[in-house]
Amino acid sequence: MLKYTEDHEWLRSDGDEVTVGITKHASEQLGDVVFIELPEEGREVEAGEEIVVIESVKAASDITAPVAGVITAVNADLADAPATVNEDPMGTWFFRIKPTDASAVEGFMDEAAYQALIG
Amino acid sequence: MAETRRTGLNDLHRELGARMVPFAGWDMPVQFPMGVMAEHLHTRQKAGLFDVGHMGQVLIHPQDGDIASAALALETVIAADVASLPEGRQRYGLFTNDEGGILDDLMFANRGDHFLLVVNAACVDQDIAILQGVAGVTVTPVTDRGLLALQGPQAAEVLARIIPEAADMRFMDSLTLDWQGHALWFSRSGYTGEDGYEISVPGAQVEAFARALLDHPEVAPIGLGARDSLRLEAGMPLYGHDMDAGVTPGAAGLGWAVSKARRTGGAREGGFPGAGVILTELAQGAASMRRGLRPEGRAPLREGVVIFPDAAGGDPIGTVSSGGFGPSVGGPIAMARIPAEIPEGATVHAELRGKRVPATVVALPFITPSYKR
Numbered sequence: 001m002l003k004y005t006e007d008h009e010w011l012r013s014d015g016d017e018v019t020v021g022i023t024k025h026a027s028e029q030l031g032d033v034v035f036i037e038l039p040e041e042g043r044e045v046e047a048g049e050e051i052v053v054i055e056s057v058k059a060a061s062d063i064t065a066p067v068a069g070v071i072t073a074v075n076a077d078l079a080d081a082p083a084t085v086n087e088d089p090m091g092t093w094f095f096r097i098k099p100t101d102a103s104a105v106e107g108f109m110d111e112a113a114y115q116a117l118i119g
Numbered sequence: 120m121a122e123t124r125r126t127g128l129n130d131l132h133r134e135l136g137a138r139m140v141p142f143a144g145w146d147m148p149v150q151f152p153m154g155v156m157a158e159h160l161h162t163r164q165k166a167g168l169f170d171v172g173h174m175g176q177v178l179i180h181p182q183d184g185d186i187a188s189a190a191l192a193l194e195t196v197i198a199a200d201v202a203s204l205p206e207g208r209q210r211y212g213l214f215t216n217d218e219g220g221i222l223d224d225l226m227f228a229n230r231g232d233h234f235l236l237v238v239n240a241a242c243v244d245q246d247i248a249i250l251q252g253v254a255g256v257t258v259t260p261v262t263d264r265g266l267l268a269l270q271g272p273q274a275a276e277v278l279a280r281i282i283p284e285a286a287d288m289r290f291m292d293s294l295t296l297d298w299q300g301h302a303l304w305f306s307r308s309g310y311t312g313e314d315g316y317e318i319s320v321p322g323a324q325v326e327a328f329a330r331a332l333l334d335h336p337e338v339a340p341i342g343l344g345a346r347d348s349l350r351l352e353a354g355m356p357l358y359g360h361d362m363d364a365g366v367t368p369g370a371a372g373l374g375w376a377v378s379k380a381r382r383t384g385g386a387r388e389g390g391f392p393g394a395g396v397i398l399t400e401l402a403q404g405a406a407s408m409r410r411g412l413r414p415e416g417r418a419p420l421r422e423g424v425v426i427f428p429d430a431a432g433g434d435p436i437g438t439v440s441s442g443g444f445g446p447s448v449g450g451p452i453a454m455a456r457i458p459a460e461i462p463e464g465a466t467v468h469a470e471l472r473g474k475r476v477p478a479t480v481v482a483l484p485f486i487t488p489s490y491k492r
Contacts, residue, residue, distance in 0.1 A: 031344065032156035034444040035417045035451070037472075053472065055419050057155040057444050058344050082417070086154075 003105055004114035005066050010090065011105055017072055017096045018105055022054075022063065025118045027089035031056040033082040038074040038095060045071060045097070047104075052094055054085070067104040069097040126172030127265040127325040135340050142343060143240035145173040150342040158345035159446040162311055163486075166271035167341035168332050171310075175243030176261035176319060177250065179234040186232055191387075192255045193227065193234060198368060198391040200378035204229045209293045209306050211376050213368055214242075214249060219396030220364040221371060222249070224356070226317075228293035228306060235293070235304065237266070237317070239358045264304075265325030270315030270349075272489060273337040278316060281331055285316065290490040298328060310346065312353025312488040351452060352445045354411065354484030360422055361409055361440040361454055368397055369405030370456055372483070377401060405459055407437060411485060412453040412467070414478040419443045420453040420469045427468045430475050436461075439469065445485055452485050453478070 003011040008026035012019045027033070037053040045051050045065040052063035073096040078084060084092050099105065109117065123146045132139065137148030148170065151158060161167055181189035190202040199212030209228040213221050223242035228235045238246045243260070250258045269278060279286040282296050288307040295302050304319035320328045332338050347357070356362050362371035380386045383398045391397075414420050420442040425435045442453030457467060461480055468475040 031150060032154050032446075034156075035419060037418065053418075055444070057159075057348055057446065058149070060419070060421060079417070 002111060003108035004111070004117075005108055006117065007064055007066075008118075009063065009066055011066055011108060013105055014096070016102060017098050018067065018069075019093045019096050020063075020066060021093045022085065022089055023114070024089045027086050030054065030061065030085075031058050033085045036078045036082045036085070036094075038076070038078065039071050041071055041074055043071045045069065063094060065097060066108070067097065067099040067101070069099040072096045072098050124173070126170055127322050128170045128172060128329055131326050131329055132170065132340070137340070137342060140343070143173055145240060147173055148340070148342040150344045151340050153339060155342070155344035155348065156446050158339065158341045159348050161339045162271045162313060162341055162345060162349055163447050164272070165337040165339070166269060166273040166277050166315075166335075167311070167345070168329060168338050169268040169270065169341050169346055170265070170329075171268050171317065172265040172325070173240040174266055175236075175238040175240060175246065176264060176266060177236040177238065177243075177247060178259040178261060179236060179250065180232070180257040180259065182255050182257055184232070186229065186234075189234060189256050190229075192253045194381070194387060195390060196249050196253055196392065197225070197227070198377045198381060198394070198397060199227075200380040200387075201227065201234075202387065203378075203380060206231050207293055209291045209308060213373060213376055214246060215368070215391055215393045215397060216364055217392050218364075219367045219393035219400070221358070221362045221366055221368060221373070222246075222364055224358055224362070224373070224376075226306070226308065230293060230295070230304075235319075241359060261319070263322045265320045265322055267318045267320060267325070267329060267332075268309050268311075268315060269318065269332060269338070270309045270311040270313045272314060274313070274315040275491065277332065277335045277337050280335065288316075288491075290314075290492045298324070303328070307491060310353070310355055311349035312355070312484060312486055313349075314489050314491045348443060348446060351441055351443060351454070352447055352485045353488060354454070356409060356454070357441055366456070367393075367400055367405065369400040370407055370409070372409035374401045374405070407456045408459040409440065409454050409456050409483075410461070411481040411483045412439070412442070412455055412469070412478040413481050413485075414451045414453065414469055414476050416476060417451060418471055418476060419451040420455075420471065420476070420478065424453070425470050426455050426457055426478075427470060427475060430468050430477070436467065448485050454483070
């Protein structure tokens with residue numbers, strides 16, 4: 001089951017890893033994505049740390065680490081095809097993270113709570 | 120803070136699904152459902168309709184009835200050749216200050232017995248105050264008309280279907296034409312690098328006229344987001360970013376706007392604010408100028424990014440004044456004020472998130488304009 005952050009990321013738990021992308025709402029707010037810079041695999045990150053740079057035709061923004069942990073994989077295809085994020089945001093992952101605290105993901109919003117947040 | 124103002128197309132924008140943002144005190148569409156990238160490419164391939172009703176339109180009438188005296192009066196505040204502009208033609212000019220900085224840029228048109236000025240929304244109050252200080256002219260802000268821009272290779276073809284005479288206009292012509300009994304003020308110009316028109320329409324008719332254009336399948340509504348990427352590719356400066364009160368015409372790369380007649384040795388040399396500074400700089404060549412940059416890779420260089428000569432160390436040589444992604448160029452593009460002596464084709468380095476990205480200095484514009492000369 002997907003969880004959602006207030007920063008409009010979706011989180012999908014796969015075993016002891018969490019896969020992270022951005023929601024359709026976030027991709028619509030960003031507009032056409034033209035550049036994505038991903039973190040290095042193996043990097044240890046803090047919760048809330050800005051680890052992805054995402055730029056649309058309009059502006060630059062960041063994606064933060066939803067939880068503390070280690071980056072285990074990144075979607076390197078995005079560097080050459082950033083528009084994928086607009087075409088299929090819910091099917092486009094940015095990175096996988098192994099949380100320091102395995103239960104850290106449980107506190108995030110479910111689908112209904114997220115839908116209520118974005119109205 | 121004054122209330123946000125709405126153009127005569129506000130309801131239409133909302134009906135068309137625009138995302139509205141505050142801009143220079145106005146509630147304006149930044150993009151439509153098509154999105155900035157597609158809106159940009161549509162304008163370059165077909166025709167885009169822009170609401171530029173936030174911009175200031177001002178009429179300048181000579182108090183003695185002689186347009187030539189109004190032209191000379193305007194030359195006391197505008198660093199351009201106004202006096203030689205024939206009836207039915209438009210020119211680009213700059214309001215300057217005593218230090219030689221740029222207070223605003225504008226278009227001015229000779230409409231026979233008066234001039235029509237189009238100025239930036241954020242500067243309109245300042246500009247009107249400047250104009251009201253000019254002796255011998257009557258200043259009339261136009262508050263009851265909207266302003267549209269129809270831009271793109273199919274703009275002329277579409278417009279000719281409803282107003283055939285518009286097709287005969289050349290680049291920078293200015294003309295009043297009738298539409299359903301209403302006087303529309305046309306200029307063949309724009310801010311995209313494409314052929315096209317800017318059209319001043321009576322407020323009561325602006326929505327109907329916009330709908331009449333949008334009825335044609337070639338025409339799509341375009342927001343301020345694509346307007347910015349289009350003008351950036353066209354190498355056109357944006358006031359408040361690529362130039363401001365602290366930037367001279369020479370440094371802004373706009374020395375060409377200070378026409379020969381107003382330059383040292385010209386027929387009406389100087390006589391505008393900051394002329395001493397501006398003309399000396401133009402004669403010697405500005406030390407730093409607005410130049411084009413093509414960064415390596417895909418990362419856009421935004422306004423404020425600092426430019427260095429080398430890949431490491433050294434002192435900054437300039438700052439990006441406008442930058443982003445050029446949809447038609449297919450990569451990031453930027454404009455920065457950097458030393459004029461750096462040759463085209465040289466590599467400079469932009470500091471981005473702690474790393475230096477190589478960028479090639481290129482000539483402006485980034486695309487080849489297609490004006491109807």
